[in-house]
Amino acid sequence: MAAVFLVTLYEYSPLFYITVVFVCFLVTSGLVLGCLTKGTPPTRINRKEPNVRGITLTPDCLEDCILTCYWGCSVQKLHEALQKHVYCFRIKTPQALEDALYSEYLYRQQYFIKKNDKEEKYCQLPEDAQVVDFGPVPRSRYPLIALLTLADEEDREIYDIVSTIRIYFKVTVFKV
Template identity: 80%
Template sequence: MRQVKNPFGLEIAHPSTTTVATGIRLAPDCLENCILTCYWGCSVQKLHEAVQKHAYCFRIKTPKALEDALYSEYLYREQYFIGKNSKEEKYCQLPEDGKSFDFGTVPRTHYPLVALLTLADEENRELYDIVSLLSVIHIPDESYRLACRILYQYLLMAQGQFYDLKQLFMSASNSSTASSKDSSSKDANDKNLLEKLKLSEEESDLHEETGKDCVVCQNGTVNWVLLPCRHTCLCDGCVKYFQQCPMCRQFIQESFPLFSQTELGKDTFRPALANRAS
């Protein structure tokens, strides 16, 4: 493993009230000026072919590159400029004549919405290993009422690799949150650190979770992510004693900390990665 810096972040604002008829509010959060391009009714087959083309043919660093790979097989396109570190939500909606489009029953041939984040400034594309973030979003309609959510998020790399962002799992038994001033201050600090990393939509749930106690000692702050199971349940003191995950008993192949202790005092987040040989 090696550390990379992700300039992109995208979440759904108010997912419980989102439908195809009412539109969707997206909350981008980027380290650089970016372009958010939204594609309604994108072909499922063409999208997955496009991701493969990124690996084998040409890099998807711009909206035009994705559209060429899709052969323009989508219903409607919207585009927004996203300022560096801007928290402004962007409202996306099909035009009136497109709201009657039937995305079909499961398995569908078209995704309701695909959102692409790319770097706006060409010079910045040479600074990052990650060149774009592709988010596949389900939006409920008359045919399929499953609540709005991000189905997949792919990080597209400059060298052609692509990675599917995965959710981290924390113990539900540690659901209590501290109410003291010290704990509130720590939670706020943790949130700022996580924002600097630009975690995925699922991983952003950790904003409220980073103060939880270790499942073993019930005292230390949870800090370690265990792979391949993705349980996030051990503190710095306990992690060295385990070869199997204490939650699911799966053998630990690799692990990495959410926070580097030497950097926390400097208010800097550093997602150090560590291999476990045993």
């Protein structure tokens, strides 16, 4: 039925036919993009951005974990570290990531997260940090990288997923 309508429409006016198809494409694209941006990404770390120099993270762990936050991590070094993770060795601990990054970050915070603990953790840059803004995209440093790893070494051998890295591209840092 739709094919007959489109053929009739094309015979009537090719320009009108092209316009109708283009409008249908725009509407469909808008709907698809709207559906994709409404959902939150599947992650184990939720965030709230307070109006001070930091961010609140809410981990949801099925085992005891370590949450490590890296402020001002080098984009290039992180990409190299992730390549090493894929081709050389798995990043199972915060120390393994730091070694792969060659300590190319400005500040680090670490929290021990108990199994099923949903308490918010507040990560912030220290008062003496001279960073006011990480600059516009493209930038040389990510504002915040959150690494969630299993705390128990035995658990790292049992599970396929032993670490999660979350990159925060937009974190507002206010000078107090």
